[in-house]
Amino acid sequence: MNATLLLNVRHPVTTDAFVELVVWRLPSPLSGSRHDYKYRLALVVSGSCVLRYDNEPGKGDHKHMGEEEFPYPFTTPQTLLDDFWKDVDNWRA
Numbered sequence: 001m002n003a004t005l006l007l008n009v010r011h012p013v014t015t016d017a018f019v020e021l022v023v024w025r026l027p028s029p030l031s032g033s034r035h036d037y038k039y040r041l042a043l044v045v046s047g048s049c050v051l052r053y054d055n056e057p058g059k060g061d062h063k064h065m066g067e068e069e070f071p072y073p074f075t076t077p078q079t080l081l082d083d084f085w086k087d088v089d090n091w092r093a
Helices: 077-092
Strands: 004-014 017-025 037-045 048-056 060-065 068-071
Touching: 004 037, 004 077, 017 077, 037 077, 048 077
Parallel strands: none
Antiparallel strands: 004 017, 017 037, 037 048, 048 060, 060 068
8 A cells, every 4th residue: 555644743742741643645545434544643641642533444533532432523634633733732721
């Protein structure tokens, strides 16, 4: 599969927290998704992932908040990033 890496960055959020953003463009959608992106956006605090947006083959788009998992209505990559950062900002508040 010839995927194109679009984003792969890590940003510190606090002294013990960071955000990691990884987004790929795929030649065709994953099973369970209607778009051609594969992504993993995570907020890690003290070594534990407390927030993650991702999509998996067969499972589709979803987000993890602590131990809970919720469907995520993916529309565009920019909206995905905006929604993720809003949740990060809410965690920091």
